[in-house]
């Protein structure tokens with residue numbers, strides 16, 4: 303979030319995907335519920351992060367831990383999400 307000021311002049315939307323860190327434009331940014339509503343997640347801001355369409359689709363109804371497991375199985379190594387690193 304410390305990059306926001308520097309990018310304000312450009313018209314590019316400077317949010318990043320919480321999962322993969324992809325830069326998001328307004329047209330491609332989606333809101334993801336970290337704990338899906340169907341699993342008891344809330345609409346509170348603390349449960350909502352920005353996500354690219356690809357991650358949002360892949361994550362589907364998984365919570366963050368479940369999505370990490372899927373990615374770790376695929377990658378064969380530990381996965382740290384972008385939002386956990388910044």
Ligand SMILES: [Zn+2]
Nearest residue numbers: 319322354357
């Ligand atoms: Zn992503």
